[in-house]
Amino acid sequence: MGRRETALQAAHSRLRELIGSEFRVGDKLPNERDLADRLEVSRATVREVLGQLAGEGVVTRTWGIGTFVHDGVERVPVSIGDVTALRDRITASGHRPTLQDAAVSRAKCPPGCAEVLGVEPDSPVWRVDRLFAVDGVPAAWIRDHLPLRFDGRDLDPSGLLSIDLDMFEFLASATGMPVRRAEIELVAVLADEEATARLDVPLGHPLVTATQIGYGAGDVALFHGHFTVRTDVLTLRISRGGQPEPAR
Structure with missing residues (x-):
């Protein structure tokens, strides 16, 4: 065994011990420079060891955000390449989806949403808030805005308070027009106070x-939505080849 392999193994063992003794699940680790100083190794060695620990499921690494102690919970893969209910995607992965919280109310339409739905800003629309859990762990918080009426039909989204009805099924039935295409824009963020309360995660x-x-x-x-996902519970997968459409 070469010196480099021996040094890597030693750094690997010391970093695992450090994580186990000084950090808890969800904690963010110090940056590579600080870890290198503490372990008395190079930053390149720290970077390689962190990569190994990520592969072992000890930590999770998010580019531009940092490295966090992983809880060991199996992630549920969810494809956003098909228009399929989030409920069904979770079930197909062998896990149990539940709707931990749900609310339907009339609200003022936000400006960006109003432009999409073709209504005046601040005009009344339906707001649907749903909190999905995977095996009892909060995983995805979804907020959708829908028009009160569509093509002369009054919309009543109260059925979405049950996990037995998903957004795509509701829209197909209520409007007579199934969702054929969706546009989605993903952004990596750190949890704020509202996300902390909804998803039971620490700030940041x-x-x-x-x-x-x-x-x-x-x-x-047909709808304008916003959802926030815990990627330590759900893994989002994008399939290329066709027009990408999201799981709900």
Whole structure:
């Protein structure tokens, strides 16, 4: 065994011991320079060891955010390449989805949402808030805005208070127009106070948020949504080849 391999093994063992003795699940580790100083090794060695620990599931690394102690919970893969209910995606992965909290209310339409839905800013729309859990762990908080009426039909989204009805099923039934295409924009963020309360994570916990717009035939916008995902519970997978559409 060469000296380099021996040094890497030693650094690997020392860093695992450090994590186990001084940090808890969800804690952010010091940066590579500080770890290198503490372990008395080079930053390149620290970087390589962190990569090994990430592969072992000891830590999770998010580019531009940092390295965090992993809880060992299995992540549930969720594809956002198909228009399929989030409920069904979780079930297909062998896990149990639940709706921990849900609310439907009338609210003022935010400006960006109003432009998409073709209504005046601050005009009344439906707001649907849902908190999905995987095996009892909060995983995804979704807030959707829908018009009160569509093509002369009054919309009643109260059925979305149950996990038995998903957004795509509701829209297809209520509007007579299924969601055919969706646009989604993903952003990596750190948990703020509202996300902390909703998803039961500490302030600064790495999350992924997304803005999503669902379109029916003729590119008519049916809903404007925003969801926030715990990537330590759900793994988002994007499939290329067709027009990307999100899981809900």
